[in-house]
Amino acid sequence: MVCFSASLVAQTPTSSSIIQNSLDKKSKMMESSMVKNIEFTNIGPTVMSGRVSDVAVNPENPTEFYVGYASGGLWHTNNNGTTFTPILDNSPTQNIGDIAVDWKSGTIWVGTGEKNSSRSSYAGIGMLKSIDNGKTWQNVGLLDSHHISRILINPNNADEVIVGVIGHLYSANEERGIFKTTDGGKTWTKTLYINQDTGIIDVAFAPENFNVMYAASWERERKAWNFDGDGNNSSIYKSTDAGTSWTKIADNAGFPTGNGVGRIGLAVFNENTVYALHDSQFRRPKGKDKKTSAALTKEDFKTMSATDFLKLEDKKLNAFLKNNGFQEKYRAQNVKQMVRVGTVKPADLASYLEDANAMLFDTQVIGAEIFKTTNGGKSWKKTHDNYLDGVYSSYGYYFGEIRVDLQDENGIYVLGVPIIKSKDGGKTFTSISRENVHSDHQALWVNPKKSGHLLNGNDGGLNLSYDDGENWIKLNDPAVGQFYAVYADTQKNYKVYGGLQDNGVWVADNNARINKSWQQSGQNPYESIMGGDGMQVQVDERNQNIVYTGYQFGNYFRINRETGKNTYIQPKHTLGENPYRFNWQTPIHLSKHNQDILYLGGNKLHRSLNQGDDWETISGDLTTGGKKGNVAYGTLTSISESPFQFGLIYVGSDDGYINVTKNGGGNWTRISDNLPQNLWVSRVIASEHKKERVYATLNGYRFDDFTTYIFMSDDYGQTWKNISSNIPTSPVNVIKEDSENENILYVGTDNGLYISFNQGSSWEAFGNNLPNVAVHDVFVQPIAKDLIVGTHGRSLYKTNLANLQKMTNEVLLKNTHVFAIDNVRKSGNWGRSWSQWREAYTPEIEIPFYSNSSKNVTVDIYSGDVKVNAINIAADKGYNKAIFDLSFSKKGKRDYEKANKKANINKAANDIYYLPKGKYTVKIGDAESEFEIK
Template identity: 45%
Template sequence: MKSIGLYLLAASFFALPLQAQLTKPNATSTEQLMNSVQERNEHRAQSILHSYPIRNVGPVTMSGRVSDIAVHPDTARIFYVGFGSAGIFKTTNGGATMQPVFDNQGGAMGIGDIAISNSNPNILWAGTGENNSSRSTYAGTGVYKTTDAGNMWTLMGLEGTQHIGRIIIHPENPDVVWVGSMGALYSQNEDRGIYLTTDGGQTWKKTLFVNDNTGVIDLIIHPENPDLLWAAAWERSREAWNFVESGAGSAVYHSKDGGNNWELASDGLPTGATLGRIGLSISADNPDRIYALIDNQDVRKVESNNTGNRGLLADDFRDINSKDFLSLNNEELNQFLRRNGFPTKYTAIRVKEDIRTSTYPPSALADFLGDANAELFDTEVIGAEVYKTDNGGESWEITHDIALDNVYFTYGYYFGEIRVDPSDANTLYIMGVPMLKSTDAGKNWTPIAENQRIHVDHQALWINPKDGEHLLLGNDGGLYESKDGGENFIHHNVAPVGQFYTVNVDMDTPYNIYGGLQDNGTWKGSSRSTPNREQPWERLYGGDGMHVNPHPENSDIVYVGFQYGNYVRRDLSDGSSYRITPRHEVGEDRYRYNWNTPVELSHHNPDIVYFGSQRLNRSFDEGKSWKAISPDLSYNLPNGDVPFSTITTIAESPLSFEIIWIGTDDGKVQRTTDGGATWVDVSEGLPAYRWISEVHASSHDPSTAYVSLNGYRFDEFVTYVYKTTDFGETWVSVKGNLPDDVVNIVIQDPIQPQILYAGLDHGSYISLNDGKEWHLLNNIPNVASYDMVVHPRDLELVVATHGRSMYVLDVTAFHELVPRINESTTLFSLSDMRYSSRWGAQSVDYRDPFEPNFEALFFVQESSSRKRNQPTSSFEVVIDVKQDDASLYSTTMDVQKGFNTFHWNLWNPTTNSYLEKGTYTVQITNGSTTHEQSFEIK
């Protein structure tokens, strides 16, 4: 249960012991951040993987977190959708289809805000760095501008702002722009407040700065007088172990001179340390009226009117002495134990005997019940409140007498948006877990779309200024549209923007892909899926989907769960399931479970399950019973309101059941070589206290492992990837030429040990020489790659991105290339084709003929040297197709260094027909070097 008074007290004493044990690294400077962006751009321009075939397999069913919506002022058919970690998508047909328009800018794909100019709709501004201060909110690199409706974007500065709250464009002069910046999330900095440009972004002036923990989350402008603006300042401080989401710096400010000067306008609003995020909305119908949605973190004062028998509660045991405990009624005590899910071995008689023998104190019964996920919803804070002013902010008053329960719970920092109907000053909407609507200026509230199951956690809303019934709504489930004021919605789930945390695969044919998504549960889909066309995905479980493990011998058995260690074993064949989360013994330290608690099946017996808390737990019976096989493997640092010092990654060696590695969020790497009987801390030689995002045990050598670490939760964006070949006694960096960035995953190829795969916050990379040199996968956008797996049979790499769903690529070409890496040309194995008599046929006259598509993937060391106006004979690469040494087809091809793909429709110009069944040879000639492969048409 979260009480803000205790919460702030805990935060204040927590900082002292933590500082004594943990030295925080310096946050990455703006200069370092932009150098990294330049390095990323160079990788994208020079990568040898520019033409490597990669397919996106979706899903699109659930979409992903929307951060903002910007609609063309003249037509609602054209609008732009900003996503929390997927960039910007544009539609010109009212949402029937959407195309990305902000990929590969070098900076973050996280969008804080989008603004479109009313006077010139081809001009848009995008603020990078999502403004929802969540655990997967990425730092941006400033503000970007387009003058051609999103085709090209230019960085216009403010590189150090990291998270943009709001952008306002002057209604008549698009060169005048105001930007509200939240600044860094996990560190203090001064690049926050309000910035003003009057020359289209060439120069900027900071006009409001509160302090280095307080930024500006919202801005509004008077619809008739652009000299009048209001700003919402928000003070917050986030650490890996604690989040103070309110502070004395939170307030409303007002400018009367076009944003050059600001004064407080908070009379009547809550003030002080418990004021959190604030959202603002001004009425176009009555511009003197402004609404404010605030997150009030003060303690709710509630008097109990329960005079009946309430039964025993956990709090009853916190201060009770042993004598009084032993006098409790056994029936009531048993009811308490069963009602709260204690293991059946704990009965009133057993517990009283434990208390009598001082095995543990009575307070241990209350301590046993801690659940980090439940604490998100079990709240004593006031939460969401709506205030209004009818005098332009000179004074405010609350609009409602009733409490807005269950709108924010404890995490109001994640919401904060309020919108008033432009045509009716009394109609407004507030966004939280549900979205509520009021038609009487905020006095009474009703939830929208009660007859529909639209997604929860609402982030963005556009109300059509010409039709107040027409809404565009963005939430954690994507984009929705209503034509009746929120009574009914349609879901525009057409963009593959899933935010995956994890990925796994089964051994079906074709194999299925499994993944856990941010606030969209866990899903299963065919590896042959095509977004918006075929092979829909199936939902397996709810919540924030985390680790998922299908049984390799029976894909109907799946271990699946949600945040903070809540996992079950499901049988998809009959729908049965049982909870598998390990429970500590009463009197022991409570198990601490990470937000993304790792759960793994043994390589040697899939009925053996590993489960990480601060200890490693192992089950030999599919999660029915557990035994801790380690002590606390973390630093056991003090915790705030977020579980910390937890295991984040588990790696059992594929070569030995006795060898297990683990990593923790506070920087520990430990391993055992005797199945958990003894553990060795092998963290020395690695950067201290960084989050261990992955430990990967080699499938080629039992003493070899790879480790990725990240400093994201210190705002340290530095690449840390290491390798050991002696069980962790020593570590060497395999960063190579990777740009500085946060590393989420590193794995080794199961066939070729020289090949490594790494997922960073801004791209996916492959190394062909054990980390000496890395190459960017160009055909995956500049999006965070959270997890990767190579299918052991099909040899395909599956990449789980946190923003653009799943990508799949065949890695057999990498296996063939490694032994030929110094050859000038390599043609990779060709796939056989199935002959069809329908080649060249038209089903109807207005359709193009059906033609085969033959693809040949090859690698060259250098790009073509053809110059302008030279004949085609100067091309470096010649492609010949032969049968029995007779040439059937020959062409030349301009190529770039790296992987290239030759496409051909199998048309034989010598016979004026398509190739018949038979075996054919393809030759690639590059200078004096020729390499050939054969394929068969069956």
């Protein structure tokens, strides 16, 4: 095997030219793929959607609009959201930051790369343009922009377009700021540039004058371990010449300035009247948030002396301990004894609670605030006196949209965790979130001609209101769920489970009908079993009602679906010990050797021998130790135990370490020193076919490094072989072995799925009916031989692997091979119609075969020695399928009746003669297979 030097530290952003070449390569691979004739079927869900990034509504006909999803593509409706059609599927990306439509000409502009800066905000490939309603797309530039925030089209000149570019998320770059074209995207001019760390998060123009526009700059820096969403260069700019030149207008004008200025959103009522929504990261003045309760808080213990601690009332201390989830062993008397003897300090009680999730929501910043100018930005004034608590919590960087009703200067809408409105210019607000409206609001269209008509996009999809948000209709028709993980149990009619971004964990039968029929019964086939950001799932194969799953930062539960009982099972550190660090996507693993044994990874590996009721820590810190920041880092991301040996366990971390133990945690060996360093270990997988074999995938997305990192070892990770081979450049999220054929591997990247038939020596693009979307997880259901694909933007897909698994080296060397053909049952309905309104039912069987080259082939169907029919087909190199309607040819019928004197072949109602019951042979050249009509 090839050995890799530890000096291979890959933290250089991938160039736009490399990305473009990889997209071209992927397109060519799709055309020549050996598996291009194997179709994927979307299996939902649709009831729970994905994050909306923007909406564009036809002002002359509001029942027609486009919806852009963060990673789910562009969808069109002309029936007010009753149904939607995807129109970006033939493009190289599904990642959208903003959309704009010139309704007069039907020209559609898509700024790719989500405008949010979350941990799964995928980069784009610049500006896409369509002049034929989405049938074809042209990339018109800004290839290195990565994330585009806003597109403005001059209402009087469709070739004049302004684009706001945020730029790279994880690295500095020059292609950010404001760009302008006057020739429909043929050429671009950068008209506003601040620096390589500051981009433009919003641009808006005066409705009555395109020459007057306002822009918001945003200085931000995201790392895997920290997000800094504010800076001195975040500000407001104004142009009076349609974006050709810009002037900063926020300084010394009443709008905040300095390092605490965060994301800014803009809403322009007219040339002079503008609202600005600001995510203020300045700290609140001391004394403004005085505690109103006598109850103890975490902050009380940070400076409390041991003497004062011992004076606390037991009842008061016990209330704090119990309400904050301390283990049962930590109650007033024994904790006081621990403080008395010096085992712990009072400050340890505060530290005990300060995990990454608590820290994230524990910052006391000003948060959301609204400013208004009525003189074109010469002066700004805050519209409200109170804090807008609960609008942003502490992650305002995720929001930033504000809208004004063009029929009412004082009617404004603010998008945050809830959606709130004001009818007095921002002095007071009321919430218009309702029971069927998801939280986390990202996009809003306010009808400029009719007050109260709203279209709202959020993390859970799309909602429509005609009464100013008092009531909402949910328009979740597309399957655009953003899955982190997918799992299938082992029941005969197996169930599929999956965890989604901000939409919990859902489960359904794998063959559930994904249509609107559930609205008649009132029961959607998908059922929610967990809230929050849905994470990994494991199911006890002895009792498939026992499900392990949870939400972000390691908050896992054991669910008994029969009794409805949920038991919280997150491992807890001991008082005085540093809190465990848990990744956003904390890994779990249920042992195949004993289904009572569950593994869960923090920065250390934890093992439970009794289904999560009790835990033991079986490792030290298996990461680099973490980094200072506001995002949990230095955490385990992947766990895999070998099916050959109990206690042979591999773990990978977000900071690039892979470790192995062969004795259940007795001792550990680091096996990643010869791999590229400091990258996110997206998967480490123990082989199901060879004890010594292990696979690893690394991911550089959080450095804007999109290199494809895939490795295999046949000696427990002592040496590694690079098996990324010919996969186009794209970060890798998952690798999985086939359950039957050890030579077959599946890999999911940020731009699709791939399959190898030779252990990674070469790869085939695997995506018929699967858009160019991020694949976060794949699962092989070994009994049904199905592959379940969890995409981050287009929900779940399924295809059957039974024939692929038989594509062994022996088969691949043949000229032609015909796979097993399913039998079929004879029916009197063949050729009949249920009514005059329906076409006659035509039976079909699928004849799957392999061809080692592209050529015309004849598929002959025999009954004994009699050829009853034949099909001519243009075969592709690789896997093919011929569809046969089970009919006789004219000659075949005559020859069959000659050979079978007593045969009585009757014509069906559609004037076709169908084959009778019996056994038949299919021949293609010298290859053959059989099927039976029963």
